[in-house]
Amino acid sequence: MENSFIAKLKGLAPMAPVEIAALESATASAQSFSARHDLIREGDRPGPVFVVLEGWVCRYKVLPNGTRQVLAYLMPGDACDLHVGLLAEMDHSIQTITPAVVATIEREMMDDLMTRHPGIARAMYVAQLIDEGTMRAWITSMGRRASIERVAHLMCELYLRARNIGLASEPQFTLPLSQLMLADSLGMTPVHLNRVLKELRLSGAMKLERGRLLISDPNRLIQIAGFDENYLHRRLRRAG
Amino acid sequence: MENSFIAKLKGLAPMAPVEIAALESATASAQSFSARHDLIREGDRPGPVFVVLEGWVCRYKVLPNGTRQVLAYLMPGDACDLHVGLLAEMDHSIQTITPAVVATIEREMMDDLMTRHPGIARAMYVAQLIDEGTMRAWITSMGRRASIERVAHLMCELYLRARNIGLASEPQFTLPLSQLMLADSLGMTPVHLNRVLKELRLSGAMKLERGRLLISDPNRLIQIAGFDENYLHRRLRRAG
DNA sequence: CGCTCGGTTGACCGATCTCAAACTTAGTGG
DNA sequence: CCACTAAGTTTGAGATCGGTCAACCGAGCG
Known part of the structure; x- marks a missing residue:
């Protein structure tokens, strides 16, 4: 059975059987x-490309004052930048959140995959564009949304991404993030995040509990978030 | 005389004479x-790649409530994502800040340049990685830095970028951004930004005046910002 | 069974926003 | 060359959001 990375790429661009086989063998060497667990730390020299096959992973940065900012979440199927190898050192760290299965693809292998297989190249580029769009959405959230909107927006994003890869069972899904981690993503205090979560719960929009999120009223949540699902979807060009 | 785009790429990867010639002809069709002036708007179908040759440009997003968030600044030599063409629509807009000269490179031309010229491909990938690093730094700033630190940090970033392309005359440089625009970049109110600028002026670190920034005490500014210039520099690998 | 980690709550404080007005500069037309 | 205007900047007063500090709670685990 094919892994989540292959499943994701297939969703982003048409993939020939040869290409799928190539991906199979490239990700065969997965590790638990x-x-x-830090996969790589800020300041380290970048190595191979990481591909998350199972579990959740995040990118983050620690500031001199000891606070942490989470920069992105990687879910099964997600990979980190294909060309990191060109940089002298990492500007952020990457860490598993849950136990995770991660494959690594060496730079030469990656180059080879990309040049030899246009479908793979195309899918990887689209994936990268989507990731960039997500970063822009985060900047927008942090800059111009009130805390409750930010929380709601992130939940919408994570829910849609989980659903896209078949990890959501309709009204709810597994969300293995502590409130501390969420606070570190949203640029707020755990205390304040907790109060916001309470407000969202009381408003009947959603309920976060031990590792899962229950979206009781999707429309209300979307409305609070000012969420435009377009930023994750329908962005693939129909025509090539 | 070569343009700012070529100058920038030459700084990011070794560039053969043929490659320079190819870049020359690709950017020959520049427009003022x-x-x-919006070069492209959110929701539009992406077209060619934009390359800024002169002037300042920004990416931005407007929210339903009417507020705006600036997502990035493009200075002479900067280009926007090479593969935008793969998306169905823009998730943000791109607008000139000053009068600007912008070249456009069609997708086929771009693909051709990249596949035929490894030096160009490499330089473009590095440029993209740097841009991503900058986005991560912005997220970090918005999430975990106090307003005065954010302002100082952005000024450091812009100063270094300007200096890199020869647009800074040591203690000062041209900064054609209104306070409103800066506030929209930093996720704060113009009123509050103005007060922060006053504080920075009184502290003797820097002074912003009509279109130029004077950095009176670089060390102090860097210290206030908690700026790590590594995130823009020294990231190129020595070894290929 | 007690410890530890994460979540929850209260009281208080301070940073940032809002609203509103004055002022400054650059550009425009008479 | 001088109103006049529009855009941008500056300042004040008061309100609010989100942060800080501190205590308590509850579940999982050695």
């Missing part, structure tokens, strides 16, 4: 990691 | 635009 425990939760909270 | 007045200030505040």
